Amino acid sequence: MKKTIALRTALTAAALLVTGCTAERPPAAPVSAPAPPTSSAPRPAAEESGTPGAPAEAAAYRKWGLKPFAAPPAPPAVKPVVRKPGEPVPVVSDIPTEEKIVFVTIDDGAEKDPGFVTMMRELKVPFTMFLTDSAIRTDYAYFSPLVAQGHGVANHTLTHPDLRTLSPEAQRREICGQQQKLKERYGTAPRLFRPPYGNWNEATRTAAGSCGVDAIVLWRESMQIKNMQYQRGDRKLHPGDIVLAHFRGPSELKGRTMTEMTATMLRRIQEQGFTVARLEDYV
Numbered sequence: 001m002k003k004t005i006a007l008r009t010a011l012t013a014a015a016l017l018v019t020g021c022t023a024e025r026p027p028a029a030p031v032s033a034p035a036p037p038t039s040s041a042p043r044p045a046a047e048e049s050g051t052p053g054a055p056a057e058a059a060a061y062r063k064w065g066l067k068p069f070a071a072p073p074a075p076p077a078v079k080p081v082v083r084k085p086g087e088p089v090p091v092v093s094d095i096p097t098e099e100k101i102v103f104v105t106i107d108d109g110a111e112k113d114p115g116f117v118t119m120m121r122e123l124k125v126p127f128t129m130f131l132t133d134s135a136i137r138t139d140y141a142y143f144s145p146l147v148a149q150g151h152g153v154a155n156h157t158l159t160h161p162d163l164r165t166l167s168p169e170a171q172r173r174e175i176c177g178q179q180q181k182l183k184e185r186y187g188t189a190p191r192l193f194r195p196p197y198g199n200w201n202e203a204t205r206t207a208a209g210s211c212g213v214d215a216i217v218l219w220r221e222s223m224q225i226k227n228m229q230y231q232r233g234d235r236k237l238h239p240g241d242i243v244l245a246h247f248r249g250p251s252e253l254k255g256r257t258m259t260e261m262t263a264t265m266l267r268r269i270q271e272q273g274f275t276v277a278r279l280e281d282y283v
């Protein structure tokens with residue numbers, strides 16, 4: 001399928017050259033040698049429309065004010081972050097890699113904008129959603145098409161508490177309880193967990209491990225309404241960074257929509273020469 005993406009990028013470039021359209025939007029990154037096929041889990045890649053979809057892909061990106069992303073590199077044969085037997089669950093804010101890739105994560109689940117489902121179907125940018133039961137319990141079904149598109153489902157507790165204020169047993173109820181709900185709704189128990197507010201302690205690691213979590217996932221950048229907030233002083237994306245955003249709507253985004261926020265976030269990533277890879281391929 002990597003081959004498909006590379007081919008489609010090439011066709012997109014060719015289509016733009018032939019038609020001479022939108023000169024202000026150059027084609028995506030140079031086409032490199034097709035990557036070998038991989039056997040990893042389904043990813044939100046460019047398969048459903050097949051090779052003739054390249055102009056459609058370019059058009060879809062144009063519709064959202066973006067240019068197509070470069071194809072991400074083939075996933076590593078060995079994941080750089082793994083849970084080792086007998087050791088605490090790893091806690092990561094970024095993934096060790098030299099590639100110019102970042103990982104998009106979207107939290108909570110309060111906003112349920114149908115336009116976002118359309119956007120992700122058209123753009124096929126992989127992301128992982130960290131879902132909280134209290135934010136989505138009235139409408140688990142909203143996320144089903146996103147799951148079907150191949151985006152990752154991960155655990156963000158039942159009620160979004162500050163876990164550092166809870167007993168080990170209460171932490172366990174928050175994490176294991178949401179594992180169970182997500183498994184019942186979407187068919188697979190999540191492997192990744194994010195503590196609300198990024199607040200955790202050793203009891204959180206123990207609880208998460210006992211609930212079947214393989215990694216606690218924090219972040220390096222946080223997408224605001226229009227700007228990316230950086231933890232590092234150089235205010236730049238670094239290879240392997242995990243980017244946090246939220247399912248938020250106009251009431252929380254000063255009138256902007258979830259799709260506008262997402263387009264801005266993807267533009268910030270493209271501007272810095274990065275492409276988006278699938279977190280579950282690396283951890």
Ligand SMILES: [Zn+2]
Nearest residue numbers: 107108196197
């Ligand atoms: Zn949250």
